[in-house]
Amino acid sequence: MAASLARAAGVGGTDGGTTVEGGLSGGKIKAKDREEKLYVTVRVRPLSSKEVAQGETVDWDCTNEHTISFKHSQPERSPYPSSYTFDRVFGPDCPTKQVYNEGAKQVALSALTGINSTIFAYGQTSSGKTYTMRGIVESAVIDVYNHIQKTQEREFVLKISGLEIYNEVVKDLLNPDSGPLRLLDDPDRGTVVEKLKEEIVRDYDHLQQMIRICEVQRQVGETMLNDTSSRSHQIIRLTLESYPRGVPDGSPFKSLIASLNFVDLAGSERASQTLAEGSRLKEGCHINRSLLTLSSVIRKLSGGSKSKSGHIPYRDSKLTRILQHSLGGNARTAIICTMCPAHSHVEQTRNTLAFATRAKEVTNSAHVNLVISDKVLVKQLQKEVARLEAELRVPEASFCSEALLQEKELLIQKMQSEMKELVMQRDLAQVRLNELVKKMEADDQAKQLDQGQSASHLPSPGLDIDHDTVLYEDEVVEGAAFGAIAREQQLDRRNRSMRLRQSTSASLMLVQEIRKLELLQDEVGEDANRALEALQKEIECLRLAQAGMNKDAAATIGKLQAEIHELHHQTMSADKKDMPDRGLTSLQALGDNNDKSKADAAIATLEEQLESVQMSLDRMVLGSPASKALTETPSPVKVSTTSVRKKPPSSSSTRQRLFADSPPCSPNGRTSSGFEHNQNTPPQIVENSSPCVYSKSKRPTPGRTGGVSSKESPTVHRRSNSVDIRKMQKMFKTAAEENIKSIRAYVTELKERVAKLQYQKQLLVCQVLELEANGNACDGTEDAIKEDNHTPSAQSPSAWQASFEKQRMQIIELWDMCQVSIIHRTQFYLLFKGDPADAIYMEVELRRLTWLKEHTSETDLQSPSPAVFQDENVAFLSTSCRGLKRERELLAKRMRIRLTPEERDELFSKWGIPLDTKQRKLQLAYKVWTDPHDRDHIQASADVVARVVGVWEPGSASKEMFELNFAPPNSQKPWHFGWNPLSSFLNL
């Protein structure tokens, strides 16, 4: 067959002669047309048993593989030839597989190389068309799949559609409910069946299933000649698309697309033979008419009349319209003409042979459909879109900023939930603590009751299962004879035993609670470490950034770094050596005897440690050699931290002492150590100097601080003789000042962080104190916890709410007095709204602010020179005011970014700012948080700041994010910056 096809087409091979001409044209590559005649074969079926029974005789002989001859002699002038020659003639004994192999295979496989292919079965009714086509389709499908499997270098996509033309109506065999389908003329694709279902084939089985559906759906009826006569033309179309595998994304590639049509025509029939009537007759008429059109088309195509101007009546039937490409068009076509050799069908057989003969002359112009496939490209794009959509649904860290944002939000949510969990744990611990207190009180009462009973009665057997008591019972039985003296001794022993047991139990519970606190302490420690590491990193960055400034400045930073390291080591060694010993002694007392004074000492140790950190930080800032060198001030300012801090009181009011004694942080991160004024003071002077040394006269004037005084510095004075040196000196001074300013900012930040740790420590201290109070309660020597009456749990909800409101208004007033950051105010205000869990935060904030407020007045009292501290307070307030001013300016700036013009105008109107005035944003920024007594004003202020600054959306932030951070440490590094674990104090 290959040779025949090649001969007919005049080209070598089936697709080897395909050449590509020209370039791209509308996504297609125009290949050279392959002129090729239809491949026509004839298959003769054997006589059916019925025909044999009817005495039918065979009129035809298959003379050879290409010739079929009429067996009988014909009249000389007979219009019919006695023999016919075709590309192949298959006799009655020829199996369908051979018919496929030799009559259809090449054509079928052409579709895999991008050539449209069509295989027809044409013949009269009951001649064996359906019988033959079933075998052909089956074999072709197997071959197609074999080819796909062998051709691993290409990717194949198969689709199947099926239709029938029944009574000149096109029906979708894969979608029978679709109703009649219309034919449309497509300029590129020719006739197209509208809405014809095209199923993508998954695999061989799926394809077989689809084919079976088509067969089942096809119209079949019983006629006189065929019990299962096909009453429609059936076309099963496979669309085969292939493209090379492994083509890199974005690279152009060529795909092959072709359709393989299996056409099982309805059989021509004579009404006289079929005796059809009614619907069968009507069907027969339609069948014959469409076959007649097919014959006409073939005749016209074969008669040499095929010319571009010649009319081919394709449009006269739907069959020929649909098969137009296969008949004289871009397709390879094989026609298998089936015939019944019986004498009774001789006339129909001659018609079939005549049709076949004409068909032999029809030439097609097949070419390889080599396409830069839009479909493939679209498919690729669709895949890409699907991938991107999937990525959008499942964000990846590196995908886009939005995805990153989402990821961070998720992270924050996770952290928040973890924080909530920790708070819950803390609250739980608090509840348990309260229970412990109650239990101890109950035990105490029981003990007193028991003591009363014991004084007048002997213990009953089984009342106490304690070993001591059992022993006591035995002894009492024996000692009864010894009279009242012995009984008194026994009572004494019993009381001691009970006290010891109670004390041990309380200690154990305390130890448990302290272990929990210890976990929190570790977390605080982690924060301290992180703060320190961040500072080190930042200073390192600064050092690198400023490397080009000048060597002196770089050296200064280096020294500072070294000091920080030294500080680190100091605190570490303090942890290892000093604290455990002192702590051991102190907390042993707490654990063993609940000795309050020793617990005080332990807490004081904590305080000292933090104090030490604080002082080291102060030293770092105040006494940096770099700052000394830079300022070149001959009389450094002296001040003692003791002048501005209370000495630790020795009174039993430990809690009060701790709160008052803590070095709170100002809203701007300042401490009470006079940082702003004493930043150039060396630490050794601070340590050893008397408070009296601090005097206004010795304090550097603004012009001198951090600068160079030519009058007071002989060195500088000498240098002033040289203009160049002066210039250099000025440059050096400016750079150094900038440098110092930056470092101060970082150190200030560190101090802020330390202050935050103070908050956390205060919380710990509160809890330790409560434990201590519990211990006291055990001994029954101290009053119950005084603070209990102030906790929300000890109050009714309405009383707590009233207390909360009162505290809040106090805080707001203090904010206003102390010029606290409005962002801080907003955060705090929006976060703490009266939940019972807010109590501790409110208390700490109130104490902090109270300290700040009182501090200014205390310094007045303690200062040897009130005027100095007056100045200092003024400076402090002025710094706070400057910070506040900066915040308000920032607020005004951010209004432009965060708010639309409409939103801004709305706010201006609400706040009574005329829209025709200038600097409206600034006006608004200066209006918020200015009235601490007007609740509406406060709420509105908080709303504006939160909205504009975007600190967080109200209600979405975790309280633990605010100052008192109980978040679990991210790092597993042990904490070594700060106080020792409480357990070491307890020797646990």
Ligand SMILES: Nc1ncnc2c1ncn2[C@@H]1O[C@H](COP(=O)(O)OP(=O)(O)OP(=O)(O)O)[C@@H](O)[C@H]1O
């Ligand atoms: N080559 C063959 N060998 C044995 N039996 C055959 C052969 N061809 C056809 N038959 C039998 O002949 C009968 C008619 O065949 P078939 O239905 O395929 O004819 P048809 O051309 O499709 O008829 P119609 O046009 O009415 O649908 C069937 O019973 C079939 O089994």
